[in-house]
Amino acid sequence: xxxxxxxxxxxxxxxxxxxxxxxxxxxxxxxxxxxxxxxxxxxxxxxxxxxxxxxxxxxxxxxxxxxxxxxxxxxxxxxxxxxxxxxxxxxxxxxxxxxxxxxxxxxxxxxxxxxxxxxxxxxxxxxxxxxxxxxxxxxxxxxxxxxxxxxxxxxxxxxxxxxxxxxxxxxxxxxxxxxxxxxxxxxxxxxxxxxxxxxxxxxxxxxxxxxxxxxxxxxxxxxxxxxxxxxxxxxxxxxxxxxxxxxxxxxxxxxxxxxxxxxxxxxxxxxxxxxxxxxxxxxxxxxxxxxxxxxxxxx
Amino acid sequence: xxxxxxxxxxxxxxxxxxxxxxxxxxxxxxxxxxxxxxxxxxxxxxxxxxxxxxxxxxxxxxxxxxxxxxxxxxxxxxxxxxxxxxxxxxxxxxxxxxxxxxxxxxxxxxxxxxxxxxxxxxxxxxxxxxxxxxxxxxxxxxxxxxxxxxxxxxxxxxxxxxxxxxxxxxxx
Numbered sequence: 174x175x176x177x178x179x180x181x182x183x184x185x186x187x188x189x190x191x192x193x194x195x196x197x198x199x200x201x202x203x204x205x206x207x208x209x210x211x212x213x214x215x216x217x218x219x220x221x222x223x224x225x226x227x228x229x230x231x232x233x234x235x236x237x238x239x240x241x242x243x244x245x246x247x248x249x250x251x252x253x254x255x256x257x258x259x260x261x262x263x264x265x266x267x268x269x270x271x272x273x274x275x276x277x278x279x280x281x282x283x284x285x286x287x288x289x290x291x292x293x294x295x296x297x298x299x300x301x302x303x304x305x306x307x308x309x310x311x312x313x314x315x316x317x318x319x320x321x322x323x324x325x326x327x328x329x330x331x332x333x334x335x336x337x338x339x340x341x342x343x344x345x346x347x348x349x350x351x352x353x354x355x356x357x358x359x360x361x362x363x364x365x366x367x368x369x370x371x372x373x374x375x376x377x378x379x380x381x382x383x384x385x386x387x388x389x390x391x392x393x394x395x396x397x398x399x400x401x402x403x404x405x406x407x408x409x410x411x412x413x414x415x416x417x418x419x420x421x422x423x424x425x426x427x428x429x430x431x432x433x434x435x436x437x438x439x440x441x442x443x444x445x446x447x448x449x450x451x452x453x454x455x456x457x458x459x460x461x462x463x464x465x466x467x468x469x470x471x472x
Numbered sequence: 473x474x475x476x477x478x479x480x481x482x483x484x485x486x487x488x489x490x491x492x493x494x495x496x497x498x499x500x501x502x503x504x505x506x507x508x509x510x511x512x513x514x515x516x517x518x519x520x521x522x523x524x525x526x527x528x529x530x531x532x533x534x535x536x537x538x539x540x541x542x543x544x545x546x547x548x549x550x551x552x553x554x555x556x557x558x559x560x561x562x563x564x565x566x567x568x569x570x571x572x573x574x575x576x577x578x579x580x581x582x583x584x585x586x587x588x589x590x591x592x593x594x595x596x597x598x599x600x601x602x603x604x605x606x607x608x609x610x611x612x613x614x615x616x617x618x619x620x621x622x623x624x625x626x627x628x629x630x631x632x633x634x635x636x637x638x639x640x641x642x643x644x
Contacts, residue, residue, distance in 0.1 A: 188530040192537040192559055199541070200552030204601050210551065217545040225500060232503050303502030304511070304547045308598050308606055311548050313500075347548065354604060375607050432504035 211340065219342035222315045225301040236432040295329075296320055296438040300348075303433055310353040310375060312336070314436055317344045325404055327439045333410040333427030334358075334398065335436055346438075351379055351411070351426055360411060360424075361399035365389040368399050371411065371424060378415065378423035387422070390414055396424050403444030484524035485531045492519040492539040500546045511610075514590060514618035516543060518625050520558050521586045522579065523567035536562055550601030557593045561586050576626060583622050591615045 203209045244251075298316035316322050318341050326338045328348045336350040337358075349356055356373035360381070367389035369381040384390055394414050400407025410427055417423030495516040503510040516539065523532060540555030565586060591611055598606040 185529040185533070188533045189559065189563065192533050192555070196537065196540070196552040196555035196559060198552075200550060200556060200597070200601060203551035204603075214545050214548070217542070221497075221500075221546060224497065228497055229501055232501055236504055302500040302546065304500070304513075304549075308550065308602055309548045312502075313546070375610070430504075433502075 215340050215342040215345075215347070218313055218340075218347060219317060219345045222301050222313055222345035225313065226299060226315050229299075229301050233432070233434050236434070240432060294440055296322060296440060298322075298346075298436055298438060300433045300436050301345075303350075308375075310350040310356075310373065311339070312348045312350060312433065312436075314346050314348055314438070315344065316438060317342045317346050319343055321440055322346050322438050323440070325443060327398075327405045327409060327441060329409065329437045329439060330428050330431070330433060330435070332431055333412065334405075335428050335433065337405065338438065348436075351428075352377060358405065358411070359399045359401035360396050361401075362390055362414070363395040363397050364391065365394065368401060369422075371396070377429050378417060378425060380417060381414070381422040381424060384422065387420070390422050392416055406439065406441045409439075485527040485535070488519065488523045488527055488532060489535045489539075491522070492516055492535060495519045496539050496543050496546075499543060510617065511614050512617065512621070513543075513547065514587060514614050515621065515625075516554075516558070517561060517586050517590050517618065518583065518622065520561045521565060521567070521582050522625075522629060523562065525567060527567070532567075533559065533562065550598065553594070553597050553601055556597060557590050560593060561589060564589065576623075579626055580622060584619060587615050587619055 296316055298314040298320075300312045301315050302313040304311050312335075314328070322338055322341050324338055324341055328335045328337060334351065336348045336353070336356065338346050339349040340347040351358065351371065351373055352375060353373045354375045356371075356379070358371040359368065360371045361368045367385050369384040369390070371379050372382045373379045381390065381396075392414055396411040396414060398405045398407055398409040398411065412424040412426040412429075415423050415425045495518060499512050499515045501512065503512075519539075520536060536558040537555045540558040541552070543549075543554045544551050565582060594611055595606055595608060
């Protein structure tokens with residue numbers, strides 16, 4: 174049997190050197206440029222996501238089986254607690270309905286409608302690949318531009334906020350999880366209303382930074398999105414405050430520990446800055462008229 | 473074209489490629505069992521370690537480069553880091569120069585060596601690529617997990633070898 178010159182040690186060495194050089198060039202280019210080959214990365218994700226969806230099916234089955242096994246063990250205790258909660262919630266719901274009715278009436282009287290921040294429409298998707306690596310905490314979901322997903326949209330699970338969309342392809346999207354080093358989310362305490370920034374640090378417990386008043390953050394208080402910055406809707410549940418050491422508060426995420434299969438993308442439209450949302454000429458004349466009218470009325 | 477006698481490499485390189493392709497896809501999956509996350513990012517290193525002996529070296533290098541890059545694309549890790557790791561492991565362990573077919577103990581020793589090397593490379597290249605020290609506990613956990621999975625992969629390989637005829641000639 175024979176081999177050609179293409180299979181010779183010389184050819185091997187040349188190929189090896191070229192491969193090393195190309196890898197090093199790509200590594201250096203990626204390090205110095207943030208958006209390097211971004212379109213290609215999204216494209217590869219779009220192509221591979223249907224394959225990963227198929228491959229992940231058996232694993233999701235194993236996860237669900239393990240989850241059921243775990244759930245059955247605590248079913249009795251949970252059942253009792255849930256019944257008690259149900260009785261309490263029934264009463265709370267009745268009160269909430271009355272308050273909602275009053276609020277709607279007041280809004281009608283005042284001629285205002287604040288509406289709800291959290292959008293009603295949701296885009297269901299499957300998390301086909303989740304990266305829990307030492308460098309990145311992200312996930313690939315099998316919904317993209319074709320289904321209305323856009324960069325910045327919040328991604329939820331049944332337990333709470335999971336992350337936000339970082340990059341969008343035609344059929345897939347890359348989600349930056351809350352734990353990722355680059356994740357920064359404006360949050361608030363649902364009890365005290367204190368605000369902070371939730372900063373990921375590649376651990377399972379992101380840190381609360383820039384807290385408005387650290388004394389207002391109690392251990393165990395619920396953390397939700399504050400809506401500050403207008404990027405994410407207000408009121409999405411995130412987790413609970415935990416002690417992360419001396420004068421350091423961390424958050425136990427609601428999504429940690431549970432298998433991530435289905436997720437919901439919330440198509441929230443962020444608030445545009447005035448430069449990107451100019452008033453039309455009609456609007457200008459209306460404002461001018463309004464100013465003129467108020468000027469005439471004043472003494 | 474000059475020709476030199478050698479054992480045939482025909483039909484073995486694709487096996488390495490196919491193994492790498494499957495392991496790369498599995499490496500991007502994430503499993504959560506009983507509240508513990510199972511990440512298999514180091515799984516493809518098995519493919520580099522058990523690369524067929526009689527494969528075509530230039531083609532093997534190209535395939536390793538491509539699959540390393542593919543994993544970087546899919547995992548959003550610094551581009552080129554996996555290619556560099558695979559190529560270094562391939563250069564150090566040189567599966568094409570292996571004289572004998574692997575026995576389990578030998579393969580396990582190779583595997584542990586390759587994992588340790590890839591852990592060290594991942595740490596320092598990741599640090600260089602991201603300018604932030606990687607979380608070493610996550611690296612160690614993934615490395616240990618990959619080591620624990622080795623007997624399973626070796627077993628599957630053994631079954632595959634048994635099913636294929638003339639394994640000695642094909643060099644797998």
